[in-house]
Amino acid sequence: MANRKGVFIGAYVPNELKESLRRRAALEHRTLSQEITRILVEAVHGKGLPVGSVDRRGNNSMPRRRSTDPLPRRRADDLPFIPSEENKK
Numbered sequence: 001m002a003n004r005k006g007v008f009i010g011a012y013v014p015n016e017l018k019e020s021l022r023r024r025a026a027l028e029h030r031t032l033s034q035e036i037t038r039i040l041v042e043a044v045h046g047k048g049l050p051v052g053s054v055d056r057r058g059n060n061s062m063p064r065r066r067s068t069d070p071l072p073r074r075r076a077d078d079l080p081f082i083p084s085e086e087n088k089k
Contacts, residue, residue, distance in 0.1 A: 021036065
């Protein structure tokens with residue numbers, strides 16, 4: 001038996017749904033389990049970054065906007081620019 005990481009969740013689904021998921025997984029070069037896991041993660045945690053992207057921000061980091069951005073590019077709900085300690089010198 002294979003050594004698996006995670007838990008098994010069993011569910012009865014219509015055969016058409018299983019075949020649709022299998023075809024979609026094959027188009028993305030994933031296994032059926034990987035495709036179902038991806039769908040569940042998106043459903044629980046929201047849509048993530050595109051494939052290949054890396055989120056380098058910390059969990060509590062503020063949005064990065066420069067005060068020098070021209071006004072048409074700024075959004076009304078952006079936070080004001082706060083210079084870092086090294087930029088204040």
